[in-house]
Amino acid sequence: MTGTAGQINFRMGRHPKGGCLPDIDDGEFADWARLLEQKTGLFIAPERKSFLATGLRTRMRETGCKNYREYYLKLSRGAIQAREWSLLVDCLTVHESCFFRHSSSINLVEEVVLPETVDRNEGISVWSIGCATGEEPYSLAMLIDAYRLKCGKKFFFGITGTDVSLPALRHARKGIYLNRRLSKINAEFQAKYIRSVSDNRFEVVNTLRERVCFAQLNLRDIEKSPFGGVDLIYCQNVLIYYHRERRASLVECLVPILRPGGFLVLGPGELLNWQHPKMKKVPYADTLAYRRIQE
Ligand SMILES: C[S@@+](CC[C@H](N)C(=O)[O-])C[C@H]1O[C@@H](n2cnc3c(N)ncnc32)[C@H](O)[C@@H]1O
Structure with missing residues (x-):
């Protein structure tokens, strides 16, 4: 596919579910990776070649395409284009x-972010970027609600979870999970914030779900996002989809969205040696967090 889609060469390999579907070679990989980055902002590292091939094959099988060229043409033209891009992105994320995935970050929110924010504001607004199926924003909601009861101060809080994946967001909105997901929720929070709905599933209670809303947003379009005045941006295991330089420029776009004094909590190791004149690193073990300087 170098240059144009029409130049794709492909070799045949056996698909895991049977039937012959093409293997992807290094040249094809480079072309697909470039196209995906241009169109969706997703960066697929060379070591994830087989992951890309599996995702492409899934969609090729679903769309009845016999080779990469045919699928490429389908993606580039025709009425199904937008929907198909969205389905492909879903397969590739x-x-x-x-x-409560990363306990040190959770402790940082509880011990530093919440006391500092509640002291200065009458409310807390939180944005969970790349929220997937909702566990992250619901965990933050449990933490904040429990803190509110504990500190005895009345304050409003609201959390927005955004993700590029519509199926993940649909799941998040329902707020229903398999019981094996319970293991990381402590007994106190289980008693307060979840309710069994069947033998093997539980749901997040309505009072908490009312605090959380979900919307589709591709991180690529962050500059156009309507967010502002946010006290806590929580973004973990999402920047890994981007090149190192792109990660820094994305995080830079988050700075003006934070309220002065607001916090940005990333996954440890997800951004190296980043500095910004308006942001100060928060010293807290095993975390990567910054605070916007108060002006
Ligand atoms: C591994 S999950 C992380 C979920 C959660 N943040 C956590 O740490 O448990 C990564 C999520 O990032 C989302 N994602 C990947 N690229 C994205 C993009 N360009 N814009 C928005 N979300 C994206 C994926 O759809 C996926 O749901």
Whole structure:
């Protein structure tokens, strides 16, 4: 596919579900990776070649395409284009998440972000970027609600979870999970914030779900996002989809969205040596967090 889609060469390989579907070679990989980055902002590292091939094959099988060229043409033309791009992006992103996933970051929110924010504001607004199926924003909601009861101060809080994946967001809105997801939710929070709905599933209670809303947003379009005055931006396991330089420019776009004094919590190791004149690193073990300087 170098240059134009019409130049795709492909070799045949056996698809895991049977039937012959093409293998992807290094040249094809480079072309697909470039196209995906241009169109969707997704960066697929060379070591994830087989992951890309599996995703492409899934969609090729679903759309009845016999080779990469045919699928490429389908993606570039025709009425199904927008929907098909969205389905492909869904195949190429991992929506794995869990409640209270990174305990040090959670402790940082509880011990630093909440006391500092509640002291200065009458409310807390939180944005969970790349929220997947909702475990992250619901965990933050449990933490904030419990803190509110504990500190005895009345304050409003609201959380927005955004993700590029519509199926993940649909799941998040329902707020229903398999019981095996319970293991990271402590007994106190289980008693307060979840309710069993069947032998093997539970749901997040309505009073908490009312605090959380979900919307589709591709991080690529962050500059056009309507967010502002946010006290806490929580963004973990999402920047990994981007090149190192792109990560820094994306995070830069988050700075003006934070309220002065607001916090940005990233996943440790997801951004190296980043500095910004308006942001100060928050010293807290095993975390990567910044605070916007108060002006
Ligand atoms: C591994 S999950 C992380 C979920 C959660 N933040 C956590 O740490 O448990 C990564 C999520 O990022 C989302 N994502 C990937 N690229 C994105 C993009 N360009 N814009 C928005 N979300 C994206 C994926 O759809 C996926 O749901």
